Amino acid sequence: MVITESCGWFALCVHILLRFHHVAGGADHVNFKTDRLNVLLILADDLRPSLACYGDTVVKSPNIDQLASKSIIFQNAFAQQAVCAPSRTSFLTSRRPDTTRLYDFNSYWRVHAGNYTTLPQYFKSNGYITMSVGKVFHPGIASNRSDDYPYSWSVHPYHPSSLAFERQKVCRGPDGQLHENLLCPVNVSEMPEKTLPDIQNTEEAVQLLKSVHNKKDPFFLSVGYYKPHIPFRYPEEYLKLYPIENMSLAPDPAIPSGLPSVAYNPWTDIREREDVQALNISFPYGPIPKHFQLKIRQNYFAAVSFLDAQVGQLLGTLDDLGLSDSTIVVFTSDHGWSLGEHGEWAKYSNFDVATRVPLIFYAPGLTSPHPKFGPRTFPFIDAFSYTPNRISKGNSVESIVELIDLFPTLADLAALEVPPSCPDQSFHIDLCTEGSSLMDFLNINNVQNDDEAIAYSQYPRPSNIPQKNSDLPHLEDIRIMGYSIRSAEYRYTLWVGFDPSTFHANFQDVHAGELYFIESDPEQDFNMYNSSLHADLFQKFWKHLIP
Numbered sequence: 001m002v003i004t005e006s007c008g009w010f011a012l013c014v015h016i017l018l019r020f021h022h023v024a025g026g027a028d029h030v031n032f033k034t035d036r037l038n039v040l041l042i043l044a045d046d047l048r049p050s051l052a053c054y055g056d057t058v059v060k061s062p063n064i065d066q067l068a069s070k071s072i073i074f075q076n077a078f079a080q081q082a083v084c085a086p087s088r089t090s091f092l093t094s095r096r097p098d099t100t101r102l103y104d105f106n107s108y109w110r111v112h113a114g115n116y117t118t119l120p121q122y123f124k125s126n127g128y129i130t131m132s133v134g135k136v137f138h139p140g141i142a143s144n145r146s147d148d149y150p151y152s153w154s155v156h157p158y159h160p161s162s163l164a165f166e167r168q169k170v171c172r173g174p175d176g177q178l179h180e181n182l183l184c185p186v187n188v189s190e191m192p193e194k195t196l197p198d199i200q201n202t203e204e205a206v207q208l209l210k211s212v213h214n215k216k217d218p219f220f221l222s223v224g225y226y227k228p229h230i231p232f233r234y235p236e237e238y239l240k241l242y243p244i245e246n247m248s249l250a251p252d253p254a255i256p257s258g259l260p261s262v263a264y265n266p267w268t269d270i271r272e273r274e275d276v277q278a279l280n281i282s283f284p285y286g287p288i289p290k291h292f293q294l295k296i297r298q299n300y301f302a303a304v305s306f307l308d309a310q311v312g313q314l315l316g317t318l319d320d321l322g323l324s325d326s327t328i329v330v331f332t333s334d335h336g337w338s339l340g341e342h343g344e345w346a347k348y349s350n351f352d353v354a355t356r357v358p359l360i361f362y363a364p365g366l367t368s369p370h371p372k373f374g375p376r377t378f379p380f381i382d383a384f385s386y387t388p389n390r391i392s393k394g395n396s397v398e399s400i401v402e403l404i405d406l407f408p409t410l411a412d413l414a415a416l417e418v419p420p421s422c423p424d425q426s427f428h429i430d431l432c433t434e435g436s437s438l439m440d441f442l443n444i445n446n447v448q449n450d451d452e453a454i455a456y457s458q459y460p461r462p463s464n465i466p467q468k469n470s471d472l473p474h475l476e477d478i479r480i481m482g483y484s485i486r487s488a489e490y491r492y493t494l495w496v497g498f499d500p501s502t503f504h505a506n507f508q509d510v511h512a513g514e515l516y517f518i519e520s521d522p523e524q525d526f527n528m529y530n531s532s533l534h535a536d537l538f539q540k541f542w543k544h545l546i547p
């Protein structure tokens with residue numbers, strides 16, 4: 001443990017005494033110890049808040065729920081762009097996509113936009129040992145084919161070897177043959193290397209925790225899991241948690257009549273898989289046959305439960321190594337995923353289902369009373385044999401927050417200086433934040449709420465009519481940008497002309513608008529946009545977006 005190693009036996013005794021005193025003094029007395037806490041940042045890939053701790057009644061996620069029971073749960077957290085690389089670059093630098101200028105997968109911010117300091121880099125420069133396991137930065141060009149090593153990480157980022165099989169013919173179809181399918185429950189012992197990327201991720205993370213837990217310096221470990229991103233390749237036993245007869249369609253599976261064509265994402269990546277191709281679904285609007293929609297939902301949820309088991313093992317290791325009382329844990333995802341809502345699938349849109357993410361902060365002594373000696377904080381829970389109501393609910397915050405808030409919040413929690421807010425023109429400023437610290441929300445004795453808060457997201461399109469590259473246009477093909485604001489009352493999106501050579505958005509050139517009122521239309525199916533009726537909202541929006 002960090003504290004004991006650096007101070008020796010005497011300090012250990014004092015620490016124990018103080019803690020004993022603290023426990024004896026009453027469990028509701030919160031003594032938040034900020035110095036030299038470790039950080040464990042757990043990222044999921046394409047995970048919307050389909051978790052029991054977010055009120056989902058179908059999904060079995062006992063280990064994440066248990067973490068949430070000792071945490072602050074942000075019920076309304078939003079990603080800045082609903083696709084992997086832009087979202088990750090955005091929240092890891094705490095800048096919006098318009099400042100990273102990354103809307104696709106094809107540029108590295110340090111040379112393309114500005115030499116922005118990243119979240120792990122900031123911890124590294126403050127004496128932390130920083131480590132990356134799996135998908136933290138988006139791999140490839142977006143992180144200079146190095147996951148931004150050595151700037152962000154003290155040791156070489158780890159990538160699981162079995163990731164190489166993710167897009168190969170390893171999924172056994174109903175015909176008994178191996179295919180490159182969307183739905184891919186597998187017998188792990190029949191997989192190449194007899195493992196899966198997320199299993200390897202957990203093993204590596206456990207090894208790293210063992211190697212650093214008694215070092216003098218604190219650690220910042222980020223573990224980026226690959227699920228529930230497609231293909232849904234996971235151990236087949238998790239299917240048993242979701243009998244197909246228990247599955248239901250999205251509450252709003254039809255494409256709403258008021259949905260502008262530019263807002264629709266045609267889920268091109270799903271169509272490429274062999275099992276989906278065999279369905280001969282028409283482009284761009286489908287629909288996917290109902291029986292297959294149910295299967296996609298079933299497989300997504302099964303992949304979530306597999307992910308949950310990985311998280312459970314990782315958190316159990318914190319207990320094993322005595323780290324649960326000295327480690328901040330954050331669980332989140334890069335963005336959400338449509339499961340048939342509005343006739344849409346995958347990410348690539350501005351709707352809540354694509355932009356909303358789980359965001360859970362555990363800070364020992366702050367979001368929950370300091371763990372006591374003896375009982376485990378995060379005992380592993382087996383999804384196949386647990387009683388859901390046994391897991392107590394955590395404290396929820398309803399305020400709208402953004403993923404770019406993660407960086408300043410973690411800095412604040414770790415008692416590092418919070419980076420200053422960025423000025424309007426921040427292209428050449430290495431260290432500043434476009435988010436804000438959420439520290440005020442994290443004290444269970446005084447949970448705050450901010451009804452006025454809003455979140456900004458955006459999505460680019462090459463054209464008004466859905467085409468093959470509408471989900472993920474390259475920068476040079478972008479012609480329209482959908483700017484979206486989400487308040488507690490509404491989601492308001494304007495699709496405006498965009499010039500990819502100057503990065504200029506032209507708000508005189510409105511291609512379409514969307515306005516959904518959250519209370520009466522939580523699924524966002526009834527587009528109330530009318531430029532003359534809602535001039536006041538439009539003005540508010542305009543004021544923020546035009547410097």
Ligand SMILES: *[C@@H]1O[C@H](CO)[C@@H](O)[C@H](O)[C@H]1NC(C)=O
Binds near residue numbers: 115117151
């Ligand atoms: C970018 O910043 C890093 C440290 O944050 C520094 O080592 C590097 O030299 C900088 N690169 C440029 C081009 O300024």
Ligand SMILES: *[C@@H]1O[C@H](CO)[C@@H](O)[C@H](O)[C@H]1NC(C)=O
Binds near residue numbers: 110111144
């Ligand atoms: C990106 O990687 C290349 C090849 O390793 C390296 O030469 C270059 O300096 C890196 N870019 C930055 C900004 O560090």
Ligand SMILES: *[C@@H]1O[C@H](CO)[C@@H](O)[C@H](O)[C@H]1NC(C)=O
Binds near residue numbers: 187188189190
């Ligand atoms: C998984 O594959 C192994 C090796 O082929 C086999 O022994 C085992 O019975 C399979 N398990 C199931 C549940 O089919």
Ligand SMILES: *[C@@H]1O[C@H](CO)[C@@H](O)[C@H](O)[C@H]1NC(C)=O
Binds near residue numbers: 240241242243246
């Ligand atoms: C399926 O639904 C039935 C009826 O609601 C329920 O009793 C059963 O527990 C469900 N099965 C699973 C595995 O959740």
Ligand SMILES: *[C@@H]1O[C@H](CO)[C@@H](O)[C@H](O)[C@H]1NC(C)=O
Binds near residue numbers: 280282
């Ligand atoms: C696929 O659908 C198209 C019309 O949507 C139809 O013309 C074609 O025959 C179908 N192909 C197969 C193999 O079913």
Ligand SMILES: *[C@@H]1O[C@H](CO)[C@@H](O)[C@H](O)[C@H]1NC(C)=O
Binds near residue numbers: 530531532533
């Ligand atoms: C907006 O609403 C007003 C009042 O109902 C109506 O007169 C006008 O035609 C509408 N405008 C559009 C663009 O639908």
